[in-house]
Amino acid sequence: MYLQLIEKTLRNGLQALILVPEISLTPQTLGRFERRFAVPIVTLHSGLTEHQRSTNWVACYNGSAAIIIGTRSSVFAPMLRPGLIIVDEEHDISYKQQDGFRYSARDIAVIRGRWENIPVVLGSATPSLESLHNVRLGKYQLSSLPERATGAEREQYQLIDTRYSNSRTFLDKPMTDAIGKALQSGNQVLIMINRRGYAPVLYCNECQWIAPCEHCDARLTVHQKQAVLRCHHCGFQTDLPKTCANCRQHSLTPVGEGTQRIEESLNNLFTGYPVLRVDSDSTKSKHAMQNLFEQINLGKPAILVGTQLLAKGHHFAHVTMVVVLELDSGLMSSDYRSLEKIGQLIIQAGGRSGRESKKGKVFLPTAFPEHRELNLLTQKDYLEFANTLLIQRQQYGLPPFYFHGIVRAESRSKNKALQYLDSLRKATANAGSTEILGPVLPAMEKRVGYYRAQLLIVSIGRAELHRAMLQIIETAKRIKTSTVRWSLDVDPYDLY
Ligand SMILES: [Zn+2]
Numbered sequence: 001m002y003l004q005l006i007e008k009t010l011r012n013g014l015q016a017l018i019l020v021p022e023i024s025l026t027p028q029t030l031g032r033f034e035r036r037f038a039v040p041i042v043t044l045h046s047g048l049t050e051h052q053r054s055t056n057w058v059a060c061y062n063g064s065a066a067i068i069i070g071t072r073s074s075v076f077a078p079m080l081r082p083g084l085i086i087v088d089e090e091h092d093i094s095y096k097q098q099d100g101f102r103y104s105a106r107d108i109a110v111i112r113g114r115w116e117n118i119p120v121v122l123g124s125a126t127p128s129l130e131s132l133h134n135v136r137l138g139k140y141q142l143s144s145l146p147e148r149a150t151g152a153e154r155e156q157y158q159l160i161d162t163r164y165s166n167s168r169t170f171l172d173k174p175m176t177d178a179i180g181k182a183l184q185s186g187n188q189v190l191i192m193i194n195r196r197g198y199a200p201v202l203y204c205n206e207c208q209w210i211a212p213c214e215h216c217d218a219r220l221t222v223h224q225k226q227a228v229l230r231c232h233h234c235g236f237q238t239d240l241p242k243t244c245a246n247c248r249q250h251s252l253t254p255v256g257e258g259t260q261r262i263e264e265s266l267n268n269l270f271t272g273y274p275v276l277r278v279d280s281d282s283t284k285s286k287h288a289m290q291n292l293f294e295q296i297n298l299g300k301p302a303i304l305v306g307t308q309l310l311a312k313g314h315h316f317a318h319v320t321m322v323v324v325l326e327l328d329s330g331l332m333s334s335d336y337r338s339l340e341k342i343g344q345l346i347i348q349a350g351g352r353s354g355r356e357s358k359k360g361k362v363f364l365p366t367a368f369p370e371h372r373e374l375n376l377l378t379q380k381d382y383l384e385f386a387n388t389l390l391i392q393r394q395q396y397g398l399p400p401f402y403f404h405g406i407v408r409a410e411s412r413s414k415n416k417a418l419q420y421l422d423s424l425r426k427a428t429a430n431a432g433s434t435e436i437l438g439p440v441l442p443a444m445e446k447r448v449g450y451y452r453a454q455l456l457i458v459s460i461g462r463a464e465l466h467r468a469m470l471q472i473i474e475t476a477k478r479i480k481t482s483t484v485r486w487s488l489d490v491d492p493y494d495l496y
């Protein structure tokens with residue numbers, strides 16, 4: 001459908017802008033479009049050199065680029081003859097910039113479309129609740145593709161009850177049998193876990209000490225190959241200690257599973273089959289990602305282990321079995337968006353499988369096999385699941401029915417951050433239907449050496465929220481401080 005719309009745009013002599021969520025998807029998208037369209041195509045993303053980027057930017061500006069493919073910030077690319085904007089995988093949270101200038105590229109695309117008077121297409125197999133809500137309000141028009149693009153059957157989802165399993169890992173007998181069978185039939189298996197590194201924590205068996213980050217309220221992750229502990233929030237790194245920092249005993253063990261540890265277990269269990277790990281550690285170098293995907297696309301039996309990087313738009317024609325791990329932390333999370341994200345992740349991961357003639361099967365180990373929404377998702381479909389979540393959001397007064405804004409303050413001193421927000425709140429009159437909640441400390445109080453506190457602003461309407469935020473900006477300008485940094489975030493993705 002995208003291709004037909006782009007064709008029409010090009011026939012009218014106009015430019016098409018296509019946003020993709022992930023930089024690793026740009027070569028793939030570029031290749032697909034180059035094969036189809038004989039027009040100048042440019043890409044815009046952070047992986048380009050300064051020179052490439054400015055050349056491509058000029059090509060957008062002077063109209064010589066007919067198709068522009070880019071990540072988040074390319075929504076601002078100047079176009080001489082704009083004709084169409086496509087936001088692919090519109091549900092993806094990487095469209096939201098969460099620091100510095102905070103914006104949602106998807107929402108800006110919609111506004112830009114209105115200003116330029118051109119069509120905007122938000123594409124996804126798992127649309128965000130915001131977009132589905134906008135369809136119901138009549139702001140967006142829904143076009144459904146009845147079948148998967150390749151005509152393959154919908155994959156099957158199976159919840160695996162982990163409550164009575166004796167095995168300490170997900171690799172119990174039924175699971176290893178299923179993986180072995182898939183490999184022997186010449187197929188590939190995809191195992192997804194949203195945690196890179198070897199193990200999430202280093203734990204002392206004697207005194208229960210867990211290696212912490214010195215700069216954040218976070219635990220360090222074990223990276224076995226490099227023999228280091230690393231903080232995934234601030235990048236702090238230290239050598240893997242031999243003894244416990246608290247009781248000085250030789251009693252440290254890595255606990256839990258990350259991509260590296262799963263890779264190791266699978267290598268031991270399935271000798272003779274390659275285990276390919278795809279996460280931000282294994283794909284750091286420029287061509288690593290491409291090399292991995294080339295190897296996967298050869299189609300030889302193999303096990304793919306990775307983070308949700310693997311679920312983003314890549315096509316794996318030879319994968320017939322998918323396992324999604326660590327669902328339960330998402331099912332039980334205090335973040336109200338987490339269930340939506342888990343649902344999207346499951347369907348996106350499942351969608352990687354069974355392309356072409358091979359039907360896929362998705363295994364979901366969980367200690368909550370009766371979970372109502374999870375069953376809706378796996379037995380019915382994503383839309384039923386999403387509609388149920390929308391009803392809940394409305395009942396609890398959450399977005400997209402209500403509007404959120406966050407004022408964050410960061411300081412070396414916890415009290416200064418809290419006091420600053422307190423004075424902001426007191427000086428800002430509670431306006432009618434808008435509520436200001438806080439200040440509170442998020443679950444992770446300290447990050448990269450700074451304490452973080454926040455105010456949550458809840459409004460019944462967009463205009464009311466903007467009014468309250470403007471009032472806060474005015475107040476913040478008056479209250480001078482050199483020890484507190486503050487920032488605003490409208491429609492925040494992360495409340496914690
Ligand atoms: Zn840290």
Ligand SMILES: [Zn+2]
Nearest residue numbers: 204207244247
């Ligand atoms: Zn100890």
